[in-house]
Amino acid sequence: TPTADIRKRCFTLFKAEYKDTYSTILETWKEAKELENMGGTLAQRQQVFDKSKKNLNHMFTALSKAHGFEGAYLLAGRVVNQDGGLGHVMTPGGAGESSAQPFFATRCRAGDDEIIGHFKVHI
Numbered sequence: 001t002p003t004a005d006i007r008k009r010c011f012t013l014f015k016a017e018y019k020d021t022y023s024t025i026l027e028t029w030k031e032a033k034e035l036e037n038m039g040g041t042l043a044q045r046q047q048v049f050d051k052s053k054k055n056l057n058h059m060f061t062a063l064s065k066a067h068g069f070e071g072a073y074l075l076a077g078r079v080v081n082q083d084g085g086l087g088h089v090m091t092p093g094g095a096g097e098s099s100a101q102p103f104f105a106t107r108c109r110a111g112d113d114e115i116i117g118h119f120k121v122h123i
Contacts, residue, residue: 027055042082049077049086057090072103074119087116 002010015022031052053075063069072091077083089112091103104115 024059031055045077045079045082046086049075049088053088060090074116076116076120076123078120078123083120087113087120089115 018025031048056073056075060071060073063071072089075086075088075090077086089104104110104112108115110118
């Protein structure tokens, strides 16, 4: 087990290497750990899902504004009998059909609800 001094030096080097993004990296790691230990109530799962969705949307929007990167993603809960309402689509320009570029509707011929349904069957 590393000593407190070694952990402190590692963290200092980590922050120096990723000075602009280290807090986002750590927050994403924390969320991944939370999702790893996904027990709990449906309300707790919904809260973690909503927080993750918000952070991913923010990250996609920031990347688009800062660097011109675009992306689309699907997020859904995988516990069949509990996660019926846990589904989200993010496409360039915004979410869903109101988006300037409805990626899944145009390329997959499926609206948000349909593409989430297909994705849930896949996972």
